[in-house]
Amino acid sequence: MMLKIEHLQKKYDKFTLNCSLEIGPGYVTGLIGQNGAGKSTTFKAILGLISFDSGTISILGKDLRDFKAKDKQKLGVVLSDSGFSGYLTIKDIIPVLDSLYDEFDKSFFLKQIQRFQLPIDKKIKDFSTGMKVKLKVLVAISHNAKLLILDEPTAGLDVIARDELLEMLREFMEQNEDHSILISSHISSDLETLCDDIYMIHDGEILVHEDTDVLLSSYALLKVDENQYAKLDKQYILRSKNESYGYSCLTNQKQFYIDNYPEIAIEKGSIDELITMMIRGDK
Amino acid sequence: MMKGLLIKDFRLMKTQKNFFLIIIAIAVFMSIASSDSSFVIGFLGCIGSIFTLSSISYDEFDNGNAFLFSLPITRKTYVLEKYSFGLIVACTSWLFGTVINMIFSLFKNTATLNEILLTALLVLPIIILLLSVMIPFQLKFGGEKGRIAILGAVGIVAVIGVIIVKIADLLHIDLEALLNNLTTLSIGMILIIALLASLLIMLLSIRISISIMKKKDF
Numbered sequence: 138m139m140l141k142i143e144h145l146q147k148k149y150d151k152f153t154l155n156c157s158l159e160i161g162p163g164y165v166t167g168l169i170g171q172n173g174a175g176k177s178t179t180f181k182a183i184l185g186l187i188s189f190d191s192g193t194i195s196i197l198g199k200d201l202r203d204f205k206a207k208d209k210q211k212l213g214v215v216l217s218d219s220g221f222s223g224y225l226t227i228k229d230i231i232p233v234l235d236s237l238y239d240e241f242d243k244s245f246f247l248k249q250i251q252r253f254q255l256p257i258d259k260k261i262k263d264f265s266t267g268m269k270v271k272l273k274v275l276v277a278i279s280h281n282a283k284l285l286i287l288d289e290p291t292a293g294l295d296v297i298a299r300d301e302l303l304e305m306l307r308e309f310m311e312q313n314e315d316h317s318i319l320i321s322s323h324i325s326s327d328l329e330t331l332c333d334d335i336y337m338i339h340d341g342e343i344l345v346h347e348d349t350d351v352l353l354s355s356y357a358l359l360k361v362d363e364n365q366y367a368k369l370d371k372q373y374i375l376r377s378k379n380e381s382y383g384y385s386c387l388t389n390q391k392q393f394y395i396d397n398y399p400e401i402a403i404e405k406g407s408i409d410e411l412i413t414m415m416i417r418g419d420k
Numbered sequence: 421m422m423k424g425l426l427i428k429d430f431r432l433m434k435t436q437k438n439f440f441l442i443i444i445a446i447a448v449f450m451s452i453a454s455s456d457s458s459f460v461i462g463f464l465g466c467i468g469s470i471f472t473l474s475s476i477s478y479d480e481f482d483n484g485n486a487f488l489f490s491l492p493i494t495r496k497t498y499v500l501e502k503y504s505f506g507l508i509v510a511c512t513s514w515l516f517g518t519v520i521n522m523i524f525s526l527f528k529n530t531a532t533l534n535e536i537l538l539t540a541l542l543v544l545p546i547i548i549l550l551l552s553v554m555i556p557f558q559l560k561f562g563g564e565k566g567r568i569a570i571l572g573a574v575g576i577v578a579v580i581g582v583i584i585v586k587i588a589d590l591l592h593i594d595l596e597a598l599l600n601n602l603t604t605l606s607i608g609m610i611l612i613i614a615l616l617a618s619l620l621i622m623l624l625s626i627r628i629s630i631s632i633m634k635k636k637d638f
Contacts, residue, residue, distance in 0.1 A: 184490045186638040206421060209492035219486035222432060222478050229431040237424035237491055260435075286490075 138195065139164070139284045139317040140183065145192035147178055154178045154341040157192075160284070160317050165310060167332035167349075168321040169412060175341040176321040177217070180288045183319075184214060197284060210238055213277030217289035220273050223262025227255060227272065238280035246279040253301065267298035274302060278309045285309065287320040291327040303331050325408035329353065337412055344415050347389075349408075356411050357391035360384075360402040370397070376418025387414040421493050425501040426508075429475045433509070436474070443467050447517065451524045458531060458539045460524075461517040465547040468513025472506030472551065473566070476558045486638040495633040499559070503626055506551045514540070514547060541611050545618035552618070552625035560632045 140160040147154040154175045160166045170176050181187045183194055185201060194201040197211055221230050227250060234241045250257060253271050261269065270290055277285055285306070291299050310316050322328050325335065329349055337345040347356075361369060362383035371377075373390035387406075388394055395403060406414075433440075447460050479485055489495065518540040525531045531539075553573055558566040588594075 181486065181638065184486075186486055186489055188637060206492045206494045206497065209490070212490070214487070214490040216487050216490065219483045219488075221487065222428075222484055223482060224435045224478065225428070225431055229428075233424045233428045233431070235424075236427060237421060237493070 138162075139197060139315075140319060141193075141195045142179070142183070143193045145179065145182055145189055145194060147182060147187065147189040152178075152341055154182075154189075156338065156341070156343055158336050158343065158346070160319055162315040162317055163310075164334065165306070165318045165320065165332045167325070167328040167335040168319065168338060169323070169325045169328065169335055169408070170321070170338035171323055171416075174323075174338045176323075176338060177288055178341075179338070180216070180286060180319075180321065183286060184212075210240065210280065211283045213280070213282035213285040215270070215273045215277050215285070215287040215290050217292055220269070221261060221276075224260055226260055227257045230276070234276065234280065240281040242279050242281065246275060249275050249279070249305075266293045267295065267301075270294060270298070270302060271305070274305050278305065283313075283316060285316075285318040285320070287318065289321055289323070291322050291324070299327060303327075306331060325412060329408050335408070337415060339416050351389075352408055352411065353405075355391050356387065356389050356406065357394070358404045358406040358410065358414065359386040359388060359394055359398075360404065361386065365398070365401060369401075376414050376420060378414065378418040385414070385418075387411060387418055421497050422501045422504065424491075425493065425498065426505060429472075429501070429505045432475060432478050433471055436471075444516075447520060451520055458521055458536065460521050461514060461536075461540050462543045462546070464517030464520075465510055465514035465543050466550060469506055469510035469547055469551050469554065471509045472502055473554055473558045473570075475505060476502060476555075476566075477563050480562050483638070485636075489638055495636075496630050499626060499629045499633050502555055502559075502629070503551065503622070506555060507548075510547045510551060511544075514543060538607065538611075542614070545611075545614040548615075548618040548622050552622040556625055556629045556632060559629050 138159050139162055140158075142156060142158050145154065145156045152173075152175070156175060156179050158166070158168070158179075168176050168179065178187070182189045183196065183201075185204070196204055197208060199208060221233075225233075231243065231246070234246070235243060250272075253268075253275075255264075255268055255272055255275075261272065264272065274287070274290060277287070287306075290302060294302065306318060306320075310318065318331075320328060320332065328335065329352075332349050334346065334348045335352060336343050345352075359369075359374075360380075360382065364383075366377075366384045366386075369386070371386075373388045373393055375387045375389055377384050377386040391403060391405075394401060443464070447464055450463075451460050479488055489498070518536065521531075521536050521540075522533070525533075525536060554570050557569045557573060560566070561569045
């Protein structure tokens with residue numbers, strides 16, 4: 138396992154995180170949840186930035202307590218609300234990275250800087266959102282990391298910048314079959330083309346963990362009126378919600394309802410819609 | 421690993437170069453204007469030690485610490501780097517101040533080389549002491565609050581000094597005579613004791629700073 142979190146608990150005044158998740162080698166795993174769902178808290182715990190109350194985290198085969206500065210060489214980290222000081226330029230951070238990372242690949246880094254036309258002499262604080270994120274991701278992938286930990290890298294990006302970012306991550310995955318990524322977002326459509334599996338987090342709890350393929354192929358929304366709802370076999374219904382026309386129901390066994398209730402309207406639903414349903418629907 | 425952090429802090433310092441130039445201009449101007457230019461050593465030394473505080477503020481700004489501590493460094497390395505950075509910058513400015521003082525004294529014939537060196541060597545433990553007091557406060561309270569805390573600490577030290585003098589007064593101990601006795605010790609001895617004492621305090625200060633940083637959440 139590249140990363141394994143078991144029953145991680147962190148209590149704040151009005152919020153408790155209770156999270157388990159794992160990432161295998163070669164996997165891109167998404168963590169999806171609204172703002173304040175516990176994504177950043179989970180990431181900070183993994184990175185040793187905050188203390189936690191109970192649970193264990195093992196990362197690249199080591200318990201977090203034994204995970205030393207040297208081991209961090211193998212991590213590439215992007216945090217949404219933090220980075221190198223905005224008063225520095227790319228020219229300033231190159232020697233910094235060169236001394237911090239044993240395997241910093243300067244020529245690769247410079248090539249990518251050129252490819253994305255990032256200004257080398259400009260203060261980072263004057264970069265656009267897209268440029269800032271690209272730089273952060275470049276820093277994360279330029280020192281032979283095995284595991285990337287990316288907190289909301291797609292936030293605030295336009296479609297083109299987002300696709301360029303996803304392309305960078307795909308290239309990282311192609312470099313080595315053991316490379317893995319943990320990536321979070323509050324918008325799942327940003328991630329569904331990239332991730333092998335997705336965890337859905339809400340109010341500090343993991344609600345769903347599924348392979349992206351299964352989410353896209355087996356999960357669906359049934360739109361039924363009162364009559365149909367009454368007759369519906371509800372054993373594969375995860376959530377349901379009152380609508381003007383009757384009920385909207387979330388299932389993870391689409392085929393069962395297609396086979397048995399051909400008269401019912403079944404919508405594939407985007408992952409975002411599924412998430413909304415998981416959060417807002419009744420059990 | 422520490423080298424990377426040092427490079428970062430020096431690059432950040434470069435963005436404040438105008439401030440640095442103004443300070444040097446003030447130092448030179450005051451050396452011209454005043455008859456005794458020995459204060460330049462203390463002045464530059466103290467200003468130099470402030471740069472390490474501003475480097476801590478830069479790190480905290482925009483939640484930068486979270487990213488910083490996800491890099492392959494430990495909190496201990498970070499603390500050691502801050503003291504190293506502080507010593508390098510403060511001692512360089514101190515040296516610079518000493519040179520300025522020597523140049524002006526040469527022209528004005530105000531002080532002998534020995535006197536200048538003596539002043540410079542007396543300022544050195546004060547700079548070390550200053551760093552030792554300021555860095556833990558800045559790390560603990562950060563930014564604006566840190567600066568207020570440092571002022572408070574200086575205030576408390578002053579109050580303690582006054583209290584000691586008052587108590588000595590009440591007990592009819594003649595502090596002045598005591599100090600005069602001290603100076604009968606060889607001046608070299610006093611300098612060595614002062615330097616050793618300030619270094620010891622710095623070691624203690626480093627330990628305190630490390631435990632402050634280890635407890636922090638980012």
